[in-house]
Amino acid sequence: MNSNRLLQISLFIDHNDAVIDVGCDHALLDIYLVENNICKKVLASDISENALNQGIANIKKHELEFDIPTIISDGLTSIETSLYNTVVLSGMGAHTIMHILHNKKKLKTINKIIISSNNNYDLVRRELNKLGYYLIDEKVVNDKEHYYPIMKFVKKHKRNHFCEIKYGLLKISNVPYYEFIVKHNKELKPLIKKDLIKKLKIMLETHYYQRYIKKITGKKLK
Ligand SMILES: C[S@@+](CC[C@H](N)C(=O)[O-])C[C@H]1O[C@@H](n2cnc3c(N)ncnc32)[C@H](O)[C@@H]1O
Missing domain, CATH: 3.40.50.150 (Vaccinia Virus protein VP39)
Structure with missing residues (x-):
């Protein structure tokens, strides 16, 4: 295929x-x-x-x-x-x-x-x-x-x-897509900070975000 x-x-x-x-x-x-x-x-x-x-x-x-x-x-x-x-x-x-x-x-x-x-x-x-x-x-x-x-x-x-x-569903394998959304989404653009974690925080202020961060960093956010 x-x-x-x-x-x-x-x-x-x-x-x-x-x-x-x-x-x-x-x-x-x-x-x-x-x-x-x-x-x-x-x-x-x-x-x-x-x-x-x-x-x-x-x-x-x-x-x-x-x-x-x-x-x-x-x-x-x-x-x-x-x-x-x-x-x-x-x-x-x-x-x-x-x-x-x-x-x-x-x-x-x-x-x-x-x-x-x-x-x-x-x-x-x-x-x-x-x-x-x-x-x-x-x-x-x-x-x-x-x-x-x-x-x-x-x-x-x-x-x-x-x-x-x-x-969409937040999955680690889809992170390049979220970066793409952030880059092309006019509403989000002015809010974007430098690193991916901050971008994701802006986009997905939900429990998924917390779970995601914990998974990739091993740390819980305050
Ligand atoms: C771009 S092709 C997609 C082909 C394939 N599903 C793919 O994803 O590669 C879109 C197809 O949907 C068909 N289509 C559009 N409207 C439809 C409808 N109402 N019912 C059934 N087929 C439809 C078109 O004839 C065309 O063959």
């Missing part, structure tokens, strides 16, 4: 998952999942016939036409979602993603949603909480000079902290 982003999405998928890849386009993720026996089954879908044809051509190239069914569908509309428990939405804008998820009836059996949105990550996190999905894990990948948060939501009636909604 030569896309960091798709590779990370695959790391959020487990053996018992039955996956609908909405907006599959080239279907490279689906091919990777099946070839590596990562999950139970995969459905590759796209709204565009042209895009799906490209996916089908790739699937045939890998001789997986009997393993990866394909369907043209606007989001989940034409899909029998009760046969699946996981949805992947990647490479689309936040508004398209929210349009696709608006029909709650289609989400009855969906326990996990993995999202790699092109923009408005905070909007995605907030709206997923409203739909009854909780952000449980997140990995930010740097693919071709761009940072992409890959978000894993599970069905749970629990809201994320507002800092998590705004900036």
Whole structure:
């Protein structure tokens, strides 16, 4: 797999998952999942016939036409979602993603949603909480000079902290991304002090920050 982003999405998928890849386009993720026996089954879908044809051509190239069914569908509309428990939405804008998820009836059996949105990550996190999905894990990948948060939501009636909604989950592996946010966020820029610890303090004045500092320095902050 030569896309960091798709590779990370695959790391959020487990053996018992039955996956609908909405907006599959080239279907490279689906091919990777099946070839590596990562999950139970995969459905590759796209709204565009042209895009799906490209996916089908790739699937045939890998001789997986009997393993990866394909369907043209606007989001989940034409899909029998009760046969699946996981949805992947990647490479689309936040508004398209929210349009696709608006029909709650289609989400009855969906326990996990993995999202790699092109923009408005905070909007995605907030709206997923409203739909009854909780952000449980997140990995930010740097693919071709761009940072992409890959978000894993599970069905749970629990809201994320507002800092998590705004900036994502604080994980040591995502620190370069937080540095990037600080550098490019006009609101935060005037507040930035010299070192990373202070930058993070400004950004994330929460218990996560305390836990994070303790983890990297071994010290508790006063
Ligand atoms: C940039 S590609 C992303 C391909 C792949 N998922 C990835 O992350 O690399 C976006 C795909 O989403 C599809 N798409 C856009 N709106 C959609 C919708 N409402 N339902 C299904 N697919 C959609 C487009 O046709 C396109 O093939």
